[in-house]
Amino acid sequence: MSYAKNMTSNVGKPMLKSKNSISLPAWAAPIVVVIALLTIWQVGVKAFGVPTFIAPAPSDVAVAIATEYPILIRNFWPTFIESIMGFFIGNSVAVLLAIIFVHHKKVEKAFFPIAVFVNTIPILAVAPILVLIFGNGLTAKVVISALICFFPTLVNMVKGLESVGKDALDLGHVLSATQNEILWKIRIPASLPYMFAALKIAATTCVVGAIVGEWVGADVGLGALIIDATHNFRAPLLYATVFASSMLAVTFFGTVTYIEKHIVK
Amino acid sequence: MSALKEVSSEYLRNDVAIDIENAFVDFGELNVLNNVSLSIGEGEFVTILGPSGCGKSTLLRVVSDLVSTSEGSVSVFGKSPEAARRDRDIAFVFQDAALLPWRTAIENVKLPLEMGIKGCENLHVNEKSPEELLEMVGLAGREHALPHELSGGMRQRVAIARALVCKPKLLLMDEPFGALDEITRDRLNEEIRRIWKETGTTILFVTHSVPEAAFLGQRVLMLEAHPGRVKDFVDVDLPDDRSLSDRDTTEFLKISSKLRKLLEAC
Numbered sequence: 001m002s003y004a005k006n007m008t009s010n011v012g013k014p015m016l017k018s019k020n021s022i023s024l025p026a027w028a029a030p031i032v033v034v035i036a037l038l039t040i041w042q043v044g045v046k047a048f049g050v051p052t053f054i055a056p057a058p059s060d061v062a063v064a065i066a067t068e069y070p071i072l073i074r075n076f077w078p079t080f081i082e083s084i085m086g087f088f089i090g091n092s093v094a095v096l097l098a099i100i101f102v103h104h105k106k107v108e109k110a111f112f113p114i115a116v117f118v119n120t121i122p123i124l125a126v127a128p129i130l131v132l133i134f135g136n137g138l139t140a141k142v143v144i145s146a147l148i149c150f151f152p153t154l155v156n157m158v159k160g161l162e163s164v165g166k167d168a169l170d171l172g173h174v175l176s177a178t179q180n181e182i183l184w185k186i187r188i189p190a191s192l193p194y195m196f197a198a199l200k201i202a203a204t205t206c207v208v209g210a211i212v213g214e215w216v217g218a219d220v221g222l223g224a225l226i227i228d229a230t231h232n233f234r235a236p237l238l239y240a241t242v243f244a245s246s247m248l249a250v251t252f253f254g255t256v257t258y259i260e261k262h263i264v265k
Numbered sequence: 266m267s268a269l270k271e272v273s274s275e276y277l278r279n280d281v282a283i284d285i286e287n288a289f290v291d292f293g294e295l296n297v298l299n300n301v302s303l304s305i306g307e308g309e310f311v312t313i314l315g316p317s318g319c320g321k322s323t324l325l326r327v328v329s330d331l332v333s334t335s336e337g338s339v340s341v342f343g344k345s346p347e348a349a350r351r352d353r354d355i356a357f358v359f360q361d362a363a364l365l366p367w368r369t370a371i372e373n374v375k376l377p378l379e380m381g382i383k384g385c386e387n388l389h390v391n392e393k394s395p396e397e398l399l400e401m402v403g404l405a406g407r408e409h410a411l412p413h414e415l416s417g418g419m420r421q422r423v424a425i426a427r428a429l430v431c432k433p434k435l436l437l438m439d440e441p442f443g444a445l446d447e448i449t450r451d452r453l454n455e456e457i458r459r460i461w462k463e464t465g466t467t468i469l470f471v472t473h474s475v476p477e478a479a480f481l482g483q484r485v486l487m488l489e490a491h492p493g494r495v496k497d498f499v500d501v502d503l504p505d506d507r508s509l510s511d512r513d514t515t516e517f518l519k520i521s522s523k524l525r526k527l528l529e530a531c
Contacts, residue, residue, distance in 0.1 A: 167363035174273055174329050174357045176381040185379065189367045265367045265411060 018200065036066070064236035069235075071225070072244050078221040080248060082138060082210035084201040086145020089250065091202055094150045095195070098157030101182065119151040121213055131216045141218070145209030149202035153195070160194025162188045196260040203252035207245060222248070280466040281343070282307045282435055283328055287338030290323055297323045299492035301337070305469065307434070310461050312482030313471045314524060316531050320493025321471040325437045328469065329355050342434060349435070353381065353389065356433035360440045362420040364412040364427075370419075371395055371408040374426045391432040398426040402456065418449035425457070429464065438470045442477070451509055454480055458507060462528075475528065479503075479520045480512060487524070489531045497527060 038058045044050075045057040052060055065072065097115075101108035127144050134140035163185055172182045214223025222245045229238035283305040289391045290298040305311050307400045312453060313321045326332040327339055330346035341349035349355055356377075370380055374395040391398065399408055402422040412420055421441055428436060438457075442450040461468055472478050478485045490518040502519055503511060510516055 140304060165361075165363065167359045167361060168365065170326075170331055171357065171359070171363050171376075172380065174350060174355060175377050176353070178381075181380050185376070186365065189365065192367075 053235045056236040056239055059237040061239040064234075064240040065243065068237050068240060075220055075222050075224060075225040075241070076244055076248070078138075078218075079207070079214065079223065079245070080212050082141040082213065082221065083145050083206040083248065083252070085138075085142045086147075086209055087149055087202055087206040089142065090146030090149030090206065091153045093146070094153035094198075095157050098154055098161055101158050102161040102187070103179070115154060118147070123148050123209065127212050127216045133215065136217045136219075139224045140216075141210050141213035141221070144213040145206045148205045148212075150179060150211035152201045152205075153198040156194045156198035157191060160191025163194065164190045166257060192264050196256065196264060199256045199260075200253060204249040207249040207252065211245060280307045281305070282309065282341070283469070284338075284340045286338045288327065288334045288339055290320070290327060290332060291335045292458035296492040298327070298334075299494045300492070301495055303486065303495060303498075305467065307342075307467055308465050310458075310468045310481060310483050311470070311486055311490060312478040312484075313469065313486045314473075314475065314478040314528065315488030315493070315496070316490045316528065317473075318493070319488035319490035319531070321488055322439050323493065324488070325357070325439050325469060325471055328435070329357050329437055331357075346373055351381075353377075353431045354434045356431060356436050358421075358424050358428050358436070358438040358441045360422040362412070362417075362444050364420055364423055366412050368483070369409045369411055370399060370404060370415065370423045373412070373423055374399060376427060377431050389432045391430055393429075395430055397430050399423070401429075401460070402426045415487075416449075418445050418453060421445065422456075423452065425460070429460070432464075433466060434464050436468045438468065440471050440473060443473060449476070450474075455509060457481065462505070475521050475524050476512060479517060479524060480507060480509075485524060487527050487531075496531065499524060499527070 005010050042059060044055045045055055056064075097111070101112070123144065126147070130147075131140045134143055168190075170212055171183070172173075172186055177185070210221070211223035213224070214221040215227055218224040222241050225241045226238060226245075229235070229241060281304055283303070283306070286302050288298055288301045289296070298491075301320075301324065313324065315321050323332055326335075327334055328346055330350040339346055342354055344352070346355075365376065368376065378395075393401065396408065397420075399405065402425050404419060404422055404426070407415065407419065407451055412423070415423065422443070425461075442453050445453070457468075457470075458481060468481075470481055471479075482501055483505075485499040485501060487499060488494065489496040499520070501514060503520070508512070
């Protein structure tokens with residue numbers, strides 16, 4: 001009797017469930033949260049009468065973005081070029097070094113500790129040294145940006161190239177494959193997921209590197225603009241610049257993710 | 266010595282495919298193969314059975330030039346294992362298929378055609394195309410599936426098709442069906458017999474399973490462990506046309522129990 005009752009009540013359930021659940025696209029939830037946070041910020045700052053030079057409201061920042069647009073763009077491009085050059089140079093050197101490491105264990109043993117040591121020096125501490133060496137121009141920023149990209153990519157790439165199973169290498173040997181064939185047809189494809197994980201980290205850190213370089217000494221760039229806006233208490237411009245830096249990193253990250261989707265199966 | 270050779274020559278209907286004399290293999294201090302001598306004729310199907318640690322896999326790796334002997338001589342079709350490997354006489358099927366996960370089934374089958382100093386195109390390529398080979402192992406229509414989309418048995422079928430693409434004279438199989446369920450294993454056992462008869466290639470097949478060793482092989486090579494050495498060659502007196510139901514015949518059970526007893530005595 002109760003068994004039959006259970007059965008009938010279960011029959012109705014799935015239909016009820018599908019009616020109750022609201023179906024929203026995946027991007028809707030974060031958008032709602034962001035709008036809510038911006039609203040709280042706007043209302044909070046205005047309600048407590050916080051001065052604009054300490055904490056501007058989102059509306060002030062939006063006004064700054066609209067009115068200071070030419071300044072933002074003028075300072076955006078140098079940072080863009082520095083970080084993208086740093087990204088390519090840092091990651092290329094890391095990938096090449098990883099390939100050498102995997103083929104020559106002795107070289108890895110000799111150089112890996114040095115790479116670790118270089119990585120332990122805070123980038124903020126090396127930046128002035130590099131600006132002293134390379135001067136106030138583009139080079140120092142590119143080097144700092146490259147340096148900050150380098151280590152995660154090196155570590156991930158070595159791991160990726162070595163992630164190939166023993167059987168796959170044995171197979172290569174039985175097929176009399178050359179070193180090059182093993183590298184290009186087995187090791188590098190196997191390393192791609194690791195490489196993209198590292199490139200995603202580098203996509204955001206390369207911008208950090210360029211900005212840190214600009215802090216130490218630069219006339220142009222988002223980093224220089226951040227320093228300038230801070231010293232002149234132009235808080236809305238400062239926030240707008242920070243927003244622009246973030247957009248730059250997000251663009252790099254999105255591009256890397258897009259390429260990954262089309263390459264990695 | 267010559268008398269011994271004559272006795273074994275009754276198996277060698279044709280030429281010798283593998284000839285090993287007094288081979289020793291050491292991994293550092295560990296003696297893995299101890300004074301192994303054996304001879305396998307062209308076109309033979311030999312299964313290798315033995316307890317773990319008897320050097321079954323090492324023996325295959327010696328033949329395929331993946332491991333070198335510290336003493337003794339090994340010849341494969343009258344050449345060194347290295348020369349045989351370079352001539353693409355040998356194909357290897359690994360226990361876990363060893364497919365490249367980013368390549369589709371058909372791309373995995375084609376891999377041997379893209380690799381090697383000479384490639385194997387100017388040596389000997391199977392007259393069957395890679396597509397036909399996939400069809401032969403029962404994977405028609407799954408050419409473009411990635412390995413993770415295939416079952417364990419299907420992956421192993423792809424690995425077999427890949428091994429056949431260069432038309433090897435010697436097929437080495439290292440517990441290829443060890444990780445598969447029994448139903449899949451049975452079906453693949455029948456298929457590998459069919460492939461053997463169709464291609465006439467020499468097969469050396471390592472297994473843990475007594476029924477598998479008896480069902481597949483014309484001869485079973487029994488190895489002993491610690492250190493690995495040859496215990497015995499056991500002839501399987503079953504007709505060449507075998508089906509899975511033959512495993513219920515008294516002849517088959519007799520051979521199985523003989524093998525099992527030898528294995529227990531190892």
